[in-house]
Amino acid sequence: MTRTNGFRWGAAVCALALLTAGSTVSAAATPPSAAVAPPSAASAQSAAASNVGHRTLSLSVPASGRKPAYDIRVGIDPFRITTVRAGKTVLATGSSGVSWVTTGGTNVTASRVVSAAYEANKLMLTVASAGGITAKVTIAPSPGQYALTVAPTTAPGSIAVDFNLTASGHWYGHGEATTPAGGPYTDQPWPLDSGTVQDSEFSAASYNMDEPFWFTQAGTGLSVATQTNMSVSIAAPQTPHEGIFSVEASDTLTSTVYVGRNPKEVYNDYIAVAGHPTTSPSVDEFAAPAWNSWAQFYTTVTQQKFLDWAKGIHASGIGASSFSLDDGWMSHYGDFTFNSKFPDPKAMVDQIHAMGAKFGLWMTLWENLDSANYQIAAAKGYLLKSKADPSQPCTVTWWNGTAGIVDLANPAANKWFTDQIAALKTSLGVDGFKFDTRFYDPSCATDPGTTAQDYTTLGAKFASQYDLLGMGIRTHWTGAQKYGFTTREIDKGTSWASLGAAFHQVLALSTVGYPYVTTDMIGGSDGGTPPTKEVLVRWAQAAAVIPSMYSSTSPLGVTDQNGNTVTYDPQTVQLYKKAVALHQNLLPYIQAQIARTEKTGEPIIKPIFFDYPSDQAGYSIGDEWLLGDSMLVAPMLTAGTTRSVHLPPGKWFDVNNHKVVKGPLTIARYSVSLSQVPIFVKLGTADSANVMKAVGLK
Known part of the structure; x- marks a missing residue:
């Protein structure tokens, strides 16, 4: 065994001799700078006679600081890539390994x-299919991670790498998951492999909060x-033990494999690349x-x-940092003028201010074809262009019709849109905005020299001019973490299933680098029957123990989409108020966690295993979480008044029962009144x- 630049090259030369007849044996298989001269193909063939069964190329990466030692083992025939740490397989390619679809x-x-060669600290492989079609695979190791690239020699339509899920235990990450069971609206598997994820539109331009x-x-x-669209399949029915990650319209699949000692170390390594927020939203967003x-x-x-709703909430003493008017106010989508339902917008804003709250407006960059602003923007070239005909605006269909999209990469268009928002602030006293829809749509062309991911950056910089009033924006993809916005989830239904999905997504988004995550509006907002009393109360209680509370359905009562009014009882109001009071009492502690995340990127909301990696039970629990290091919460996310509660190692004070409990311990039937x-x-x-x-104790 020889060593080059800290990496050890195993019995690779002998293994190369066992390639199928007619294959090339590279004389450069031993590192050129090794102490021994690289053997010729003939000597490698001779040496193989005493090494029957050595059908693996092995690259060993030594420990470095806190980074563990690991081995990369490449199977020759069949071709496989296996990552081994401390003698145990921790990641392995699946049945299809590396694959691609030609154009x-x-x-x-x-x-x-x-063929294989090790040059410039890279293991360079040529791999072939049964039909002889080849691709170049490069593995470039470093402490704690290695770069893995795949470049087919024929023009690919897509390139995929497939991993065996069971080789690594449970899988996490991804962001909001599209699933056959209703995700991301009513379903979010936690862990990912506990359900099925099938997302064919996974990209920086997706409306989902995707994170690669x-x-x-x-x-x-x-x-x-x-920069292109991906397709992601995890635990699909036809491949239940495999995760397949495919990029489209790219000559190369470029990826990084991380090797840490536990999941939190891997998270930290990714955040070191993606960045983390160094600022936070206004404290008002967290306080009420x-x-x-x-x-x-x-x-x-x-x-x-709108005013009756706000006045009722204000009079009840529930508390509010802001009241925002969502969709339904524009004369046409894209025009910043109020329709006839709002006869005196200035008086409306003034009345909200008189309650001590800020006033916000829903806003979109999507200009419907029947709006006056569409005609202006189209004439001036302010809209994203059509891919098929760059001389024409791109038109997109969304839930409110057909529209063009203001092109933020065009400085004149950006200023035109910004000036109109400034007029709303000046003339009416609007304090902030909820920016909905995307800043770019993948059906449109990007500006020359820009990418879909660039529009995420442009959108984030644009939104940073404004107070987002706790509703945040939905910017995502590697690098968006650093902007420090509140991240709001996608719309949820009003059912128990949606409540569970909402908080699984809180964990999913928090652990890919978005610490100021909030659920969808408490009680859900995706239409249908209003939430029951129990769903509304339990949702408010769970939202009380994350950084911010995003509300809509009044505990006094709500009007459904058919105009029917649902009235809740006085207890609903009192329990909602109690949840808000709990959140406000926790505010100093939450602010301390915010300060830490600004320094280190540490998540505010964490799954149990982040702090207790040896506690195996914690890896499958998605209805409990750590708030900082000193608090574990287990809100009711399903119907009933009992639940299972797991406590990791240590001494824990049970606030409800006023007693010390020593973990690890699972309490099978923990009583939880409404x-x-x-x-x-x-x-x-x-x-x-x-x-x-x-929490009211000394």
């Missing part, structure tokens, strides 16, 4: 290695660097609920309904006393 539609799977990063129970991870009219009225909202939120304080931490005080 002609031919499915190709790499089945064997036909996945990590595993075994302390490994994968990120993919691409941000109310939005959407789920209360949908588009049937009027000025009188007025309770299960909270456990970790004893012996620097924040233990502060948290005890916040």
